[in-house]
Amino acid sequence: MAENVLISHLRKGDFSRCSPFLEKALLGGENLVNFLNDLLYIAASIEGKDNEMVHPLVTMNCIKNIIGDNKTNPSESLLLYSLHLCKERKIINYNDAIQKKEIEEGSISSVFVGELEDALQSCDWNSVDKLMPSIYYVSDRSRSIIDTIADLGLQNIDSNIVMIFHLLRAFNFKQKKSHVWTYACLLVNKIKSNSLPKPNSRKDCAPKDFIENIAGEKDVQKLVKYAAVSRIWDGDYVRLRSYRREISSWLYENFSIATENNMKDTQIKNRQIDFISVAEKIILNGNSYNMISEKINALDALRYLNNIGCSINIKSHVDSLLKNE
Structure with missing residues (x-):
């Protein structure tokens, strides 16, 4: 089956011909959905680099999630950066x-x-x-x-x-x-980059059991992993039972079940965060792909934690992401 036109242009590196697709995507609706899906596919086809902490597919999916906060008027700078991810990269067919x-x-x-x-x-x-x-x-x-x-x-x-x-x-x-x-x-x-340990036994716990415990977590990468396991846990997958077995074991080893903690004031501040604007600033101020991708990945995780009402000072973490370091 022949590839669609946008994917063909991206494979050839002919970005000048991608502009009409970008213009249509900016109108939202199905054009936006198709544009993002094609970019996700091309990002999945990009050969990773040894020094990259975050693969372009991860970055692209984070951007897709954040754009979802305003699908009727999608961010042009985020869509432009999505195209930029594919530039000067080896794309494997x-x-x-x-x-x-x-x-x-x-x-x-x-x-x-x-x-x-x-x-x-x-x-x-x-x-x-x-x-x-x-x-x-x-x-x-x-x-x-x-x-x-x-x-x-x-x-x-x-x-x-x-x-x-x-x-x-x-x-x-x-x-x-x-x-x-x-x-x-x-x-x-x-x-393939790391050997697989033996399967773990299931523990009697779930991500929700630790949601208050992570309120004081300073390591943003640990929050990124917690957000990822929590999202998979709540997903709809054929192998979800097996996924949950490994997730419960990891949670048990990495967190302890928390006591109640009241941080209502923090939650109010978190609701005021414009994650699209933050993502745009990260891209504007970033001086390398690695810096931008790691921060966008962290921002997407913080956005999720904010959406589920996690009692964590997300604004403080976001402020750290906006520092140009």
């Missing part, structure tokens, strides 16, 4: 590679998902690379391959949670079948 493999091999043999799980668990990457195309085609190119990889990846939450959450949300935005393979490849490449 994962779909082209899998289509060639299908033609070369003719037919794909049946395999069990358990074989892929075993290969991922043992970090047998050669077997993973051989099994993934078979699972992909046997499942009729369904999202099940993404869910399987995410399930195993959550055994190492500290390393993988940010990518897993944002990748799942990015794919869920439109759930295009033609995008499955690209998202699956990006996720497995992330998981």
Whole structure:
């Protein structure tokens, strides 16, 4: 199936031809949704760099979330930066590679998902690379391959949670079948960077049990991870029971259940934060992709914590993000 026009322009680096799509996206509605979904897909196709703490897909999904605060009059500067993310980057055509493999091999043999799980668990990457195309085609190119990889990846939450959450949300935005393979490849490449520990046992706890406890948390990256596990916990996934097993174990190891804490004044201040404006300032004042992406990622997590009424001084964290350091 031929790619749509915007994705084709982005792959070729022909950004001058992207302007009409940007203009339509600024009108909101379905044009905005399609524009963001295409940018998410291209961001998932970008080859990561060793010195990058945050992959462009994560940054793009954070921007998509923040833009959602005003979908009728979307931020032009945030949409422009979304296009900028793709500039001068190597964009991998994962779909082209899998289509060639299908033609070369003719037919794909049946395999069990358990074989892929075993290969991922043992970090047998050669077997993973051989099994993934078979699972992909046997499942009729369904999202099940993404869910399987995410399930195993959550055994190492500290390393993988940010990518897993944002990748799942990015794919869920439109759930295009033609995008499955690209998202699956990006996720497995992330998981390859660290070995997977054994599965953990479930603990009798949930993210809500710790929401008051994190009120005094100073480490914004810990808040980012807490926000990610909380959002997955409340999501609608086929493997949610397994996801929750790993999340509960991580929460149990990293937080203690809190006592009641009253911070109503802080919550009132938090409600006054314009997260779109903050994101625009971060981009305007940032002097590197790494600085901007890490701050945008943190801002998106703080926005979520604010939306669920978390008793945390979010304004203080936001003020820190706006410091040019």
